Amino acid sequence: MTSNFFRSLRFRLAFWNTLVVLLASLLALLAVREGLRLTLLSETFDVLRDEIRELELAISELHPDAEAIRTEFERKAEGHRDQGWFVELLDPTGKVVFKSPRFPELTTPLPFRSSIQFRQQDETLLAWRQIERPGIPGFRIVLGTPDAFIQRSFRGLTRSMWWIGAGLCLLAPVGGYLLAWWAIRPVREIIETTRTLQPKQMTRRLPIRDTGDELDQLSGEINNFLDQIARYISSQQEFTANAAHELRSPLTAIQTSVEVTLEKERTEPEYREQLETVSEQCAQLRHLVNQLLELSDAETQQTPPPLKPFNLSDLVAKSAEFFSGIAEDSRIRIVTRIQPNVCWHGYADRMRQVVNNLLDNALKFTPPDGCVTVGLVQAAGQIILTVEDTGSGIPEAEKNKVFDRFYQVELARQRDDGRRGNGLGLSICRAIVELHHGEIGIQDVDPHGARFVVRFTENGIPPFPA
Numbered sequence: 001m002t003s004n005f006f007r008s009l010r011f012r013l014a015f016w017n018t019l020v021v022l023l024a025s026l027l028a029l030l031a032v033r034e035g036l037r038l039t040l041l042s043e044t045f046d047v048l049r050d051e052i053r054e055l056e057l058a059i060s061e062l063h064p065d066a067e068a069i070r071t072e073f074e075r076k077a078e079g080h081r082d083q084g085w086f087v088e089l090l091d092p093t094g095k096v097v098f099k100s101p102r103f104p105e106l107t108t109p110l111p112f113r114s115s116i117q118f119r120q121q122d123e124t125l126l127a128w129r130q131i132e133r134p135g136i137p138g139f140r141i142v143l144g145t146p147d148a149f150i151q152r153s154f155r156g157l158t159r160s161m162w163w164i165g166a167g168l169c170l171l172a173p174v175g176g177y178l179l180a181w182w183a184i185r186p187v188r189e190i191i192e193t194t195r196t197l198q199p200k201q202m203t204r205r206l207p208i209r210d211t212g213d214e215l216d217q218l219s220g221e222i223n224n225f226l227d228q229i230a231r232y233i234s235s236q237q238e239f240t241a242n243a244a245h246e247l248r249s250p251l252t253a254i255q256t257s258v259e260v261t262l263e264k265e266r267t268e269p270e271y272r273e274q275l276e277t278v279s280e281q282c283a284q285l286r287h288l289v290n291q292l293l294e295l296s297d298a299e300t301q302q303t304p305p306p307l308k309p310f311n312l313s314d315l316v317a318k319s320a321e322f323f324s325g326i327a328e329d330s331r332i333r334i335v336t337r338i339q340p341n342v343c344w345h346g347y348a349d350r351m352r353q354v355v356n357n358l359l360d361n362a363l364k365f366t367p368p369d370g371c372v373t374v375g376l377v378q379a380a381g382q383i384i385l386t387v388e389d390t391g392s393g394i395p396e397a398e399k400n401k402v403f404d405r406f407y408q409v410e411l412a413r414q415r416d417d418g419r420r421g422n423g424l425g426l427s428i429c430r431a432i433v434e435l436h437h438g439e440i441g442i443q444d445v446d447p448h449g450a451r452f453v454v455r456f457t458e459n460g461i462p463p464f465p466a
Helices: 002-007 009-062 066-079 148-183 185-196 214-262 268-300 312-322 324-329 348-364 425-435
Strands: 086-090 096-099 117-121 124-130 140-146 308-311 333-338 343-346 371-379 382-388 439-444 450-457
Touching (some): 009 124, 066 086, 066 096, 148 185, 185 214, 214 268, 308 312, 312 324, 312 343, 312 371
Antiparallel strands (some): 124 140, 371 382
């Protein structure tokens, strides 16, 4: 349990938050300390500069009265006795004219210039200058003060920093842990919700807090994924039920035919007739199973084989020619408007299924003396395949359902010649078209009929140059 806690996201967030806060605070306190030192030094040097200028003015006014000048320097030193100030006045030859009793011994000689110079040396702050004015000999002024007041400020600030640091060491982990707890609360809700999800109960969704942050986006994406899973499970359950229903009819017919045949002795023609009935039902059953396998393969293929180039124009033309015999028997014309040399990368066998299913669907719902038009054109970066019939059309309410598995349009649209499908052809078409990253839809045709449109975009799958 302890090991899990230290590996938890909450602990890691709290740890790194505490570390960052402490390091940032340490750097900030050090910056404040250094800033205070530089500020105190700058202000002290400014004061010393002003005092040297006052002494220089006093020398200018009192020269050549050496006693008066000495008295002014004594007054300056005495006036700042509590601060520990010290002052020294040298004549141009370097002889001491006045020197404060507290003036320290300098270990490094001072280079005198006309500009005011500054130095921090031996726990003292020094400022000095050589006076160069007409009629006044080059007196040299040295003024200084101990840096004890700066050290006192540093010690006081350091004590405060220790207390602040101790407080941060206590508050930062607590604050970091509370912040981490608050930050990962949506993650905990995600975990708790996902734990309750069951394949048979996919109604729960993650809460959206309307904050617009990444966790809200994650919850939204997971909810969308759960919606897709729920729709998929519902679709699979419906698919299983419909498949069972469709399989039950031919199986029931086969069983009934066999039972009726076995009830009594029959003649050879009667046995032949019953076996032909069973054979027809088996053929229907085999066709249904093959379509179910094709649909499952088209929808669930995770790693499709590599795309291969093929001539789509030739494929569509051959399919139209293949169905021409069936159309002729039904007194239906097939008109082709196929642009030549439309080539593509894809799966030729699968695309042949799409064209064949659309043609078979159009012929089923086109009455005698009707017309089925097949078109193929490549333009504006798109390849568009159309199959149009002159049947009774598709009601608006059913257009979004015709691609569902096992869905069949009302009988008024179908021909009464026994060629009724099982509602899987258009589902297979949609699965194959989506496998090629295309789209399929329905358009109305005036005054009657329907046009199925398959569209591929060259940006989605690279075309094969003709």
